Amino acid sequence: xxxxxxxxxxxxxxxxxxxxxxxxxxxxxxxxxxxxxxxxxxxxxxxxxxxxxxxxxxxxxxxxxxxxxxxxxxxxxxxxxxxxxxxxxxxxxxxxxxxxxxxxxxxxxxxxxxxxxxxxxxxxxxxxxxxxxxxxxxxxxxxxxxxxxxxxxxxxxxxxxxxxxxxxxxxxxxxxxxxxxxxxxxxxxxxxxxxxxxxxxxxxxxxxxxxxxxxxxxxxxxxxxxxxxxxxxxxxxxxxxxxxxxxxxxxxxxxxxxxxxxxxxxxxxxxxxxxxxxxxxxxxxxxxxxxxxxxxxxxxxxxxxxxxxxxxxxxxxxxxxxxxxxxxxxxxxxxxxxxxxxxxxxxxxxxxxxxxxxxxxxxxxxxxxxxxxxxxxxxxxxxxxxxxxxxxxxxxxxxxxxxxxxxxxxxxxxxxxxxxxxxxxxxxxxxxxxxxxxxxxxxxxxxxxxxxxxxxx
Numbered sequence: 001x002x003x004x005x006x007x008x009x010x011x012x013x014x015x016x017x018x019x020x021x022x023x024x025x026x027x028x029x030x031x032x033x034x035x036x037x038x039x040x041x042x043x044x045x046x047x048x049x050x051x052x053x054x055x056x057x058x059x060x061x062x063x064x065x066x067x068x069x070x071x072x073x074x075x076x077x078x079x080x081x082x083x084x085x086x087x088x089x090x091x092x093x094x095x096x097x098x099x100x101x102x103x104x105x106x107x108x109x110x111x112x113x114x115x116x117x118x119x120x121x122x123x124x125x126x127x128x129x130x131x132x133x134x135x136x137x138x139x140x141x142x143x144x145x146x147x148x149x150x151x152x153x154x155x156x157x158x159x160x161x162x163x164x165x166x167x168x169x170x171x172x173x174x175x176x177x178x179x180x181x182x183x184x185x186x187x188x189x190x191x192x193x194x195x196x197x198x199x200x201x202x203x204x205x206x207x208x209x210x211x212x213x214x215x216x217x218x219x220x221x222x223x224x225x226x227x228x229x230x231x232x233x234x235x236x237x238x239x240x241x242x243x244x245x246x247x248x249x250x251x252x253x254x255x256x257x258x259x260x261x262x263x264x265x266x267x268x269x270x271x272x273x274x275x276x277x278x279x280x281x282x283x284x285x286x287x288x289x290x291x292x293x294x295x296x297x298x299x300x301x302x303x304x305x306x307x308x309x310x311x312x313x314x315x316x317x318x319x320x321x322x323x324x325x326x327x328x329x330x331x332x333x334x335x336x337x338x339x340x341x342x343x344x345x346x347x348x349x350x351x352x353x354x355x356x357x358x359x360x361x362x363x364x365x366x367x368x369x370x371x372x373x374x375x376x377x378x379x380x381x382x383x384x385x386x387x388x389x390x391x392x393x394x395x396x397x398x399x400x401x402x403x404x405x406x407x408x409x410x411x412x413x414x415x416x417x418x419x420x421x422x423x424x425x426x427x428x429x430x431x432x433x434x435x436x437x438x439x440x441x442x443x444x445x446x447x448x449x450x451x452x453x454x455x456x457x
Contacts, residue, residue, distance in 0.1 A: 003216050004201070006219065006221060007219070010136060012134075012139065013218075019131075024150040027127055027147060030150075031153070031154030033120055035270050036162065036174055038271045038273075039163070039166075039274065044058075055275065056397070057393060060393050061111075061117070062116060062117040063389040064117060066117040066118075067117075068117070070122065070125065077125065077129075083196070085122065086189055094179055096116025097116055097175050098175070100112040101175035101179065121385060129373050132144060133196055140366075142307070144306075145302055145305040145309055148361040161174070194218070195211050197212065200215075200227070230371065231370075236371070236439075242369045242372035243376050246441055248440055255360075255426055257422045258422030259380050260383055263391075266356065268392065269329075269353045269412070270295075274291040280405070293343055297347035297348060298351065298353070299350075300351050301351030301354055301356070302359075305321060315423055318362075321359055326420070328345070328349055329352070329409045329412055331345060332346075352416065356419070367437060
């Protein structure tokens, strides 16, 4: 039996659920480590007497590494495998977090955050793909939405723990905590995370059949005498064809533009909101609480996304989430300086910004053929990181130049409107065409059996 078809059509087995749980936990740690500086910055800026521009560079340091990791390490997973790519990235993150804990000055901390970012940036694409490929067709959108909740959940839980650790020790303690947790999960991955089925079939590495049969047995199926044939035409198994030829080129541009706009708003909201609320209230603790609430909202937003995809196709759900986010950002601009209202609105900001990330995690793997999936998703993340690097730094300069925080929230509300328009345009490219990324130019009628869940929304 072709276990790709079994995974696609049959109820999910314990082995699949275990793999998804591992990816969810990794996503939690990833979220915490992406935004750890947002919680550390208010305390570190006081300890080291940093200005807004210096804080902006520090907040963007990890993003620089993440962009490099997404561009150069994510595509590597299409060559060496999702499992080995995940292990390599976790090693980098563990080392980077440990080094950040012992940084002695601003320059060192910027360098160490960038180093940790390499692993973080390369990790996300492989996790998204493993969750997508281990979900059945009926529940794929919902499963990816729940998995996407791991990122804001990790930030919320990690932020709460960071507050306690900083109060008991100092700003270095969250980095020590992050290094320990990442090292533990690295051991779990080495022991329990399987290779991607699609990778084994499309790339056929050494011992591919043995690995394929091991997965088949774990799923409760018999062993195969040979690997199934790849589904995609030869042109779509290459980067040029799978990402940039014909309709794939249009989809790639729209997906990357939409994600980039979201990332600008996401990193502005998550990195600067705690600092801006701290400045408005004079209480760093209020800033930490706001950061946690943003990510509590992100968990809610991701779960709402997962639930709604049962009845509406994920691309349209994400479009609506972007437009709702623009309204929320505008509302936050008018009320965040009132502490109680600002904290309440922080939840809605998180639902839009962090929930939107879960949405893009859900829709991006199904855009690309399996042979180039890590490259396509990784480059999307990399382009988004390049844009997001600018957001915290630009915010620092705008604040130093006299911009009011309210104006900044209105600015990024407009950016979210653009994100929604790009996602809607992406959805329109599927009208009359197959949802199957292995044959993207085919008509919808030719591949109804392979349409992902919710595609007929």
